[in-house]
Amino acid sequence: MYSALSIGFGQSLSKNQQVRLMYSLIEEHDPDAFKMLESLSKLPTKYKINRMTITTGKPTKPETWLSGRTAEEVRGSLNTVVHESLHNFTSYYGYQILSENPPEDFDFSDSFSAFMIDGDNILLVKHSEVYNSNELKRDIPKALRTFRYDPYITPKSNVGSQKQGVYGLLDEFNAYYRGTRISYNLFPVYKEMAEKRPGAYLDYIQNMSSIRMAYYEFKYFMLSYLSKAQTKYPQLYEGFLANTDLRQAYTLIHYNFQELNQKIDQRLANIIADLNNKGIESYIKDNYFWVRTRGVGMNLEAIGLLKEELSKKRFTDQHAAFVLN
Known part of the structure; x- marks a missing residue:
């Protein structure tokens, strides 16, 4: 090896x-x-x-x-x-x-x-018939136009997340899940390096801090897409609901990404506890993960806004209607 x-x-x-x-x-x-x-x-x-x-x-x-x-x-x-x-x-x-x-x-x-x-x-x-995801651009409030609003929703282009509608958005959701997963799985490498250089954990966390946010962004994009389809394009929405394979893929990818984010939160807590037990100050404050005097951003503010939005009944109902149990 x-x-x-x-x-x-x-x-x-x-x-x-x-x-x-x-x-x-x-x-x-x-x-x-x-x-x-x-x-x-x-x-x-x-x-x-x-x-x-x-x-x-x-x-x-x-x-x-x-x-x-x-x-x-x-x-x-x-x-x-x-x-x-x-x-x-x-x-x-x-x-x-x-x-x-x-x-x-x-x-x-x-x-x-x-x-x-x-x-x-x-x-x-x-794929069933879709509408272009770029139509969501005015539906998404400015406060929720996070890092991946551009280029995945706007400006209008030939990217798959726009022209392939919900299928393209799900493709991105899965790609970000798998990318986040390999970063998470590299923990043993960084743990060994951190024995001599505790700051190695900051490199590990930095590699995940942006891409893990994609779970919330693309879940929000997809549920917004389905919600708009339900009200403006009911025939397309019925096509999505009838596509059992699409719904099965969404269900499994969503579950996997959700579980991975929970594991990341637990790992961050474990890293903080381990470092502090060794007398190395570590904590999360002001949107940053700190080891001694160095910190890396974690996008916690943006994640918090998306979590709050996704907890609203409009989105919880849409998610419940689409997932397969």
Whole structure:
């Protein structure tokens, strides 16, 4: 196993070393993500579905999303590697499933997403008609136009979260979940480093502090989207409700991301307790996580606003109507 701990702090790595370290860390700390990357690398570019041949481009190589040259920078970019690679998987892997078990009514114009729930559970979801998520731009109050309002809702563009409606928003929800998960799972690496350098925990927390907020942002975007569909586009809303695969994917991804955020909160509390027991001052104050005199932002104010909004009856009712028990 290619170990990040065997590399000197701040040591510059060759591109080959960066890629080896990337795969080694993902394989050790997130086997599901590693399996996804393996599946992605083996996909063909031509698929036979009934009598049709569909040609696709090659998925982007995962290492494309690496940034920086040190082990610290490689670790910090793994959430982006997994996030962006999962977008590729969601777009391309559906053709693999369809070619293995083609539906009789398959039409070339049909759109599908293959949502990876875990390494062995891939949900193929056929898209129904949507409206563009950009229509939400005036429905979202200024106070709730958080970090990802731009570019996922506005300005109008060809990003999937807009043109694919709720399906594109769910794709982002899942990608942020998997990206947050790999960052969370890297804890053993940072814990070992923190034995000599307690500030290593700040790097660990910083890698999660922004992306974990995406749970609240995209849940809010999706429920707002469904609510608008229910009132303005009732036929589209009925199509979403009738799409059991869509609702199943939403239910499972939501549950997984919610549970992960709960685990993150518990881990932060454990880190604070562990450091203070060792005589190293650590606490959360003014939206920052502190270790001695250094702190990193945690987006707690924005998360609090989204939590408050999502607790309103309009959103709790919409969520309850859409999830599958």
